[in-house]
Amino acid sequence: MLNSAIEIACVLIGAALALNLYRLLRGPDTSDRILALDTLGINAIALLVLFGINSASTAYFEAALLLALLGFVGTVALCKFLLRGDIIE
Numbered sequence: 824m825l826n827s828a829i830e831i832a833c834v835l836i837g838a839a840l841a842l843n844l845y846r847l848l849r850g851p852d853t854s855d856r857i858l859a860l861d862t863l864g865i866n867a868i869a870l871l872v873l874f875g876i877n878s879a880s881t882a883y884f885e886a887a888l889l890l891a892l893l894g895f896v897g898t899v900a901l902c903k904f905l906l907r908g909d910i911i912e
Contacts, residue, residue: 825876826877827875829876829877830898832873833870833873833874836866836869836870836873837870839862839864839866840866840867840870840885843859843862843863843866844863846859846862847854847859847860847863853905854905857898857901857902857905860895860897860898860901861898862907864890864891864893864894864897864898867896868887868890868894871886871887872884872887875887875891890904
């Protein structure tokens with residue numbers, strides 16, 4: 824039962840990744856592209872967690888945590904650059 828739920832969730836998150844990639848490439852504004860990139864990272868984290876649950880390996884969870892930290896820092900840096908024009912003051 825758990826394996827079929829994980830497979831369905833992987834398919835749905837894969838569809839969400841495809842839609843986020845479309846918004847990233849075709850976004851009408853820079854802020855929409857930044858939001859799509861952040862959402863793409865969140866969906867990738869969810870996919871890594873599902874793979875970790877399915878394979879019972881802790882390496883996927885560590886990779887998801889690392890990706891979450893990098894995604895947060897990257898989103899903050901991009902938003903700061905969009906607002907002020909530079910990252911380091």
